[in-house]
Amino acid sequence: MTESLTAVRPEVVDFVAAVRARLTDLSEDEREELVGGLEADLTELVDDRGVDALGDPAAYAAELRAAAGLAPGAAKVRVPLGVRLDAGGALWARLVDRDKARPVWDFLVALRPVWWVVRGWIAVELLDLFWGGRPYNVLPSITDGVALGVPLLVAAVILSVLIGRADVRRTPLRLAVLAGNLLAVGMLPYVLDTVEFRASDDGGPAYAYGWQEGYNQAYQETDRQRGVVPDASEGLAFNGRPVINVFPYDARGNLLSGVQLFNENGEPLALNKLMATEERQTITYPWLRSGAGVWNVFPMPVGPWVDAPDKGFRDDSAWFGTTPPTLPASPVTEVRPVSLPKSAR
Amino acid sequence: MDTTQLLKGVLDLAVLAVVDAEDGYGYDVLRRLRTGGLTEVGDASVYGTLRRLYASGALTSYVVPSDEGPHRKYYGITTTGRAQLKQQRDDWDHFSATVTGLLQGVAS
Numbered sequence: 001m002t003e004s005l006t007a008v009r010p011e012v013v014d015f016v017a018a019v020r021a022r023l024t025d026l027s028e029d030e031r032e033e034l035v036g037g038l039e040a041d042l043t044e045l046v047d048d049r050g051v052d053a054l055g056d057p058a059a060y061a062a063e064l065r066a067a068a069g070l071a072p073g074a075a076k077v078r079v080p081l082g083v084r085l086d087a088g089g090a091l092w093a094r095l096v097d098r099d100k101a102r103p104v105w106d107f108l109v110a111l112r113p114v115w116w117v118v119r120g121w122i123a124v125e126l127l128d129l130f131w132g133g134r135p136y137n138v139l140p141s142i143t144d145g146v147a148l149g150v151p152l153l154v155a156a157v158i159l160s161v162l163i164g165r166a167d168v169r170r171t172p173l174r175l176a177v178l179a180g181n182l183l184a185v186g187m188l189p190y191v192l193d194t195v196e197f198r199a200s201d202d203g204g205p206a207y208a209y210g211w212q213e214g215y216n217q218a219y220q221e222t223d224r225q226r227g228v229v230p231d232a233s234e235g236l237a238f239n240g241r242p243v244i245n246v247f248p249y250d251a252r253g254n255l256l257s258g259v260q261l262f263n264e265n266g267e268p269l270a271l272n273k274l275m276a277t278e279e280r281q282t283i284t285y286p287w288l289r290s291g292a293g294v295w296n297v298f299p300m301p302v303g304p305w306v307d308a309p310d311k312g313f314r315d316d317s318a319w320f321g322t323t324p325p326t327l328p329a330s331p332v333t334e335v336r337p338v339s340l341p342k343s344a345r
Numbered sequence: 346m347d348t349t350q351l352l353k354g355v356l357d358l359a360v361l362a363v364v365d366a367e368d369g370y371g372y373d374v375l376r377r378l379r380t381g382g383l384t385e386v387g388d389a390s391v392y393g394t395l396r397r398l399y400a401s402g403a404l405t406s407y408v409v410p411s412d413e414g415p416h417r418k419y420y421g422i423t424t425t426g427r428a429q430l431k432q433q434r435d436d437w438d439h440f441s442a443t444v445t446g447l448l449q450g451v452a453s
Contacts, residue, residue, distance in 0.1 A: 036418055037408070038392065040370070041370060041392075042372070044372045066393065067387075067389060067392065067394045
C-alpha cells in the first residue's frame with residue numbers, strides 16, 4: 001500500500017468544514033469520529049479523480065449520517081460565515097494557482113511585510129487628512145507638527161505587523177481584518193494623491209505659498225521704487241478715499257475749468273495716478289504743460305477705459321484718437337452763490 | 346432492483362472483509378472496494394460504515410502521523426469484528442445459495 005504524503009488542498013479543507021457545519025448537532029467526539037481523517041482521504045480522492053469528485057457537502061453529510069446509523073440532520077443548515085470565508089479563500093487560492101498568475105502572486109506574497117507597513121501608514125495618514133490640517137506630508141501630523149503623528153505612525157505599523165503575523169481564527173476578527181485591508185487598499189489612491197511627497201524640512205505647500213507671496217511683494221516694491229507703479233498711499237484724498245476728480249465753481253456758482261490747486265505748503269494738490277479711474281469705466285487724463293501731465297489741474301478730462309495699466313493708466317494717443325478725452329459734466333446740479341463778510345474784502 | 350439496495354445489505358460484510366485482509370484508512374478501504382468491483386459504492390457510505398463498525402466494536406482505529414499533510418486514521422479488525430465477519434459470511438453464503446436455488450428452480 002502506497003502512502004502518498006500530499007499536503008491538504010484548500011478545496012478539501014472547505015468541503016470538510018462545510019460537512020462539519022452540517023454535523024453541528026452532534027457532539028464534538030461524534031463529529032470528530034465521522035470527520036477526523038477525512039481531509040487526508042479526500043485529498044487523495046481529489047488527487048485521483050479531480051476536484052469535482054468532491055460533490056455537494058450537504059449530500060455527503062446526509063450519506064455519512066445514514067451510513068453511520070445517526071439520525072438525519074436539519075434540512076436546512078445555516079452555513080456559518082467562517083465557512084463562507086474559508087470558501088472565498090479557497091476560490092482565491094484556486095484562481096491564483098494558474099500558471100500565469102502563480103509567479104505574480106508569489107512575488108506579492110513576498111512583499112507582504114511591506115504591505116503591513118504601508119497599511120499602518122495609510123491608517124495614520126487618514127487620521128491626519130480628516131483631523132489634521134494642511135500641509136499633508138509623508139510624516140503625518142495630527143495636530144500642528146509631527147510630535148503626535150510620528151509616535152502614532154510607529155504604533156500603527158507595529159500593530160499592523162502583529163496583526164499580519166497573527167493566526168486569526170475567530171470569524172468576527174477575520175472579518176475585521178479583511179474589512180481593514182479592503183479599506184486600506186481602497187484609500188491608497190486617495191492618500192497617495194493628497195499627501196505631498198517632498199522632504200518635510202521645507203514645510204511643503206505652506207512654504208511654497210509663503211515664498212510666492214514674498215516674491216510678489218518684493219516685485220511690487222521694486223516697481224514702486226522705479227516709479228513704474230505708483231504708491232497707493234500718495235495723492236489727493238478726501239475722508240480716507242482717493243479723489244478721482246475735482247469740480248471747481250466760482251462765487252457765483254459757475255463751473256470753472258483749468259483750475260490749478262496748491263496746498264498751504266505750495267505743493268500741488270495732485271491726484272494719485274493709480275487711483276485716477278472710475279472703476280474701469282472711465283479714466284481721467286491730466287492737463288498738459290509742455291507735453292508733460294500736470295496732476296493738480298481740474299476738472300480733469302475723462303476718456304473711456306483703456307486696459308493698458310503698464311503705461312501708467314494713460315495713453316497719450318487718446319488725445320489724437322477718434323474719441324479724445326472731454327471735460328466731464330459736473331456731478332453737482334446746483335451750486336448756490338457764496339460770499340465773504342464785507343470786512344474780508 | 347438496483348445495486349444500491351443490494352449493496353446496503355452487504356456493505357458491512359464487504360468493509361469487514363477488506364479491513365480483515367489488511368488494515369487501511371478510509372480512502373484506502375474505499376479504493377479496494379472499488380477495484381474489487383463495487384464501483385457504485387458511495388464515499389460517504391463507506392466512511393459512515395467504518396464509523397458504525399468502530400462504534401459497535403467490530404473495528405479498532407489508530408492514527409498514523411505523517412510529516413507532510415494531515416495524519417491518517419487507520420482501521421483494523423477486532424476479535425469481535427472477525428466473529429461478526431465469519432457470521433455474516435456464513436449468512437451470505439447461505440442466503441445467496443438459497444436465492445440462487447430459487448432462481449434455478451423457477452427458471453427450469
